[in-house]
Amino acid sequence: MQCAEALRVQAYFDGEVDALAALDVERHAEHCPECRVLLEELTATRARMRSQLEFPGAPAQLRTSIQRLLDAETGAARRAAPRARFGWSGLPLWLGGFAAAGAALSAAVLLFLVAPAATGPLLDDLVSAHVRSLMPLHLTDVVSTDRHTVKPWFAGQADVSPVVADFADQGYRLVGGRADYFDHQRVAAVVYQHGAHIINVFAFASGRQPLPQYTSRSGYHIACWKLGNLQYCAISDTGWDELQALTRLLRAAGSADLPRQ
Ligand SMILES: [Zn+2]
Incomplete structure (x- = not known):
């Protein structure tokens, strides 16, 4: 008799399931x-x-003729594309929404306004890496809920050794780890699952530019903080409260680790 999951395994193999479902199948x-x-x-x-x-x-x-058609089409799309909604060029428009949102506006958004524009490319890299991770079979290189498996794995794969902890009791399950490459370094990504959401926590050697503490990009929330000589950035489509709760847990876990490192 065939296992009831066989169809899902087939879909997983064909790359037809999202990151969460892929994780389920792998487990x-x-x-x-x-x-x-x-x-x-x-x-x-x-x-x-x-x-x-x-x-x-x-x-x-x-x-050649297909390529020509494609070129014509992408050229037309580029000309018709509106300016980036979250870019600095969109600020005045955005401020209209600012007035409407009134009191609901959080400190996070204010910080976004004073964020230096120079950090843009790095934030784009973070979003790209997060989105890429959600594509089939890209979420984790090492699948484990055990920090003692994930943490040492980074030693050979990334240029930094990030804080790794499982917060399953608080609703943030450690799923595994992954190595990414941007900002000229091998970045460590620790992956957490919160309900139906995936949260990537990137860790890398902090550069010259301070990153905004809270910002949004392409619809994703990004929370950044420094710990020791590492820069951390958590990114997800989950709500601000949920993201902040995880960053608080990670900061606490990291601070507890620091003196012994
Ligand atoms: Zn099975």
Whole structure:
């Protein structure tokens, strides 16, 4: 009899599930021999097909005409694209919303207003890395809820050794870790799950530019803080309160760790 998860495993293999579902499948396969075999068979079949099937190439003329159409289309899209909503160029528009939001405006938003524009590229890198991690099979390089597995893993994979802790009791489950590369360094990403949300906590050697404590970009909330000589940034589509609660836990855990490091 086939395991009830077999269909989901197939979808996972095809890259059709989101990061959370992928995580579920990976956890399931760890304990289900049947699904592990299924994954191995699928992998082997794909490898065989890739090595043995012949792919006839499209004629050069067809290729060129498609490329020309695509170029024309992206050019048109670029011309029609509105200015970035969160960019500094959008400030006046944004201030209209500012007045409307009135008292609901939090300190986080005020900090966003005074954030130096020079940190923009780094914040873009953070958002890109977060979004990339949510694509199938990109969330974690090491899957574990055990900080004693995740923390040492970074030693060989990242340029920094971040605070790693499991806050499952407080609703923030440690899912694993991942190495990313931006700002000319191998950045450590510790991954937490909070309800249906994934939170990436990036850690990297702090640069010259101070990052805003709280900011939003492309619809994601970003909270940044420094601890020792490391810069931390947590990013998620979860609410501000939820994100701040995790940063408080991490700061406390990190401060407790510091004297012994
Ligand atoms: Zn199974």
